[in-house]
Amino acid sequence: MELWYTEKQTENYGITAKIENTIHTEQSEFQRIDLIETKQWGKMLVLDGMVMTTDKDEFVYHEMITHLAMNTHANPKRVLVVGGGDGGAIREMLKYPSVETAVLAEIDGRVIELSKEYLPEIAGKLDDPRVDVQVVDGIKYIHDNKNSFDVILVDSTEPVGPAVGLFARDFYQGIFEALKDDGIMVAQSESPWFNSELITRVYKDIASIFPITRYYSASIPTYPSGLWSWTMGSKKYDPLEVDEAKLIEPEGTKYYHKAMHKTVFTLPKFVGELLK
Amino acid sequence: MELWYTEKQTENYGITAKIENTIHTEQSEFQRIDLIETKQWGKMLVLDGMVMTTDKDEFVYHEMITHLAMNTHANPKRVLVVGGGDGGAIREMLKYPSVETAVLAEIDGRVIELSKEYLPEIAGKLDDPRVDVQVVDGIKYIHDNKNSFDVILVDSTEPVGPAVGLFARDFYQGIFEALKDDGIMVAQSESPWFNSELITRVYKDIASIFPITRYYSASIPTYPSGLWSWTMGSKKYDPLEVDEAKLIEPEGTKYYHKAMHKTVFTLPKFVGELLK
Structure with missing residues (x-):
């Protein structure tokens, strides 16, 4: 099974990245927090569905x-x-x-x-x-x-x-x-x-x-x-x-x-x- | 039905764009040529699955x-x-x-x-x-x-x-x-x-x-x-x-x-x- 994470950056456009695994998911007091491991960019921190930072860039x-x-x-x-x-x-x-x-x-x-x-x-x-x-x-x-x-x-x-x-x-x-x-x-x-x-x-x-x-x-x-x-x-x-x-x-x-x-x-x- | 065009820019990463319609597709002597209309970028020329140019950028x-x-x-x-x-x-x-x-x-x-x-x-x-x-x-x-x-x-x-x-x-x-x-x-x-x-x-x-x-x-x-x-x-x-x-x-x-x-x-x- 291949997992891909897709972020719709606008209603009509986005990026998609192949996932090695999902590391952590939670709903904090303020937002949803996801940490995922991607093949292209390494670990990725995602808040409310938006990429905040990745190891590589x-x-x-x-x-x-x-x-x-x-x-x-x-x-x-x-x-x-x-x-x-x-x-x-x-x-x-x-x-x-x-x-x-x-x-x-x-x-x-x-x-x-x-x-x-x-x-x-x-x-x-x-x-x-x-x-x-x-x-x-x-x-x-x-x-x-x-x-x-x-x-x-x-x-x-x-x-x-x-x-x-x-x-x-x-x-x-x-x-x-x-x-x-x-x-x-x-x-x-x-x-x-x-x-x-x-x-x-x-x-x-x-x-x-x-x-x-x-x-x-x-x-x-x-x-x-x-x-x-x-x-x-x-x-x-x-x-x-x-x-x-x-x-x-x-x-x-x-x-x-x-x-x-x-x-x-x-x-x-x-x-x-x-x-x- | 929503149509999205996804280009894998590498094995592990790509972009994805919502399609209004596909305009033209053919296999020329040299390559596959696709013209699609996207919501985000207007018309897009795609050769062998790679975006060559779009109206907007x-x-x-x-x-x-x-x-x-x-x-x-x-x-x-x-x-x-x-x-x-x-x-x-x-x-x-x-x-x-x-x-x-x-x-x-x-x-x-x-x-x-x-x-x-x-x-x-x-x-x-x-x-x-x-x-x-x-x-x-x-x-x-x-x-x-x-x-x-x-x-x-x-x-x-x-x-x-x-x-x-x-x-x-x-x-x-x-x-x-x-x-x-x-x-x-x-x-x-x-x-x-x-x-x-x-x-x-x-x-x-x-x-x-x-x-x-x-x-x-x-x-x-x-x-x-x-x-x-x-x-x-x-x-x-x-x-x-x-x-x-x-x-x-x-x-x-x-x-x-x-x-x-x-x-x-x-x-x-x-x-x-x-x-x-």
Whole structure:
């Protein structure tokens, strides 16, 4: 018997992957969580039927949500990931020697526990002494921690279910207030092919709050359309104006390297037009 | 009844698209040809079970195989597409006013005829008076036309069946000889995720023939892994050294614009490492 997992990424299109076995399935307080072993991508974490991360291509997402902000900030000491219970963004942030505290604010403790158990390459750094894991609603956490962080990453699921509030203007305003005077935020911003209206709105919202707003994209095979994007809001530092000689080449990356720190903001024409 | 078309892009992974209807199916002398109407991507041309082009995302492939070479060459007058029977690359080449003759050397006349009938937005420019359509084996055509072209594009299918010879070093040597003294070639080079060995070999082969070799990638949702690539061999002009003030902004593009003419060569780290 051949088992295939098919994700309908839209009503009319999807990806399909051959399964070696299903590892774990549960309904947590917040969502359905599935861990499956695929032949093509290794282990896959699926939340509410949507691929969140896989062994083989997770590096793209986790490097790209992290390094543009971290390498733009002059001295990121106290950093936060909202969502991101798999720990991949935390792992990347810890590559900066300046980091003293990295807080993970994840609403679903089961995602953290299952990632630590089944995805140790991704979640393994959650046990680092610099990491403070908070099982908490990110919106509430942001509200309770004003003027606290140098960098905040919004590593959310799709804008359905528990993550809807993480795509709202009020939330970005809260992040602005949770950042210090020279802080930077980055939010994952979905696919330019399938979520163009959302991208336009999120960019406009962040640009209405932060003095510097930048948007970039990268290729992630298992995410809808294969093209993914992030929006950066920054109070002081512009990634396009950093002194390239001061950029760090983070250890063990496979997608990001400092040579792309500025070029990644040059977008395909139709993508750039979403921001106008 | 719901019909879905599934392409296994590897043994273990694929894409699946909801079908409105099947438009045409035939076995030509060279391959199976299917035209289907999908809800997500509009009409889709499928050769031997592999998506070649779709209404909605064809612009990425056709612009990106064409404009890097055409906008790097100082004065492309006589140009050639090997393969590319759908006419999309020819359409993009004709955007350069310097072009006097654009030859299409496609082995399968049925692909040309069906594209003209069912994909007029892509193939419509094949009737332009500057276009010379040759139904011919591209390898033979190259051999018979030495020192003839300013730009040659290798717009091949996957390296199976009729296209195997279009990925061989001998063929690239033939292209070198078919180009004039300042000529440029670009060959489609598959997915960095799924075809890494092929990419390394093709790059090495082209670099052993041409003084300047460059490699670039772009995001195409319906192609395997969503990340696609091209290899450029050039006798004289380096795309990284062109005077940006002299670049043309080709009309009606949706992916390429001259702002990305140099940045597109900055690769994801793991992709750049395939070329070492």
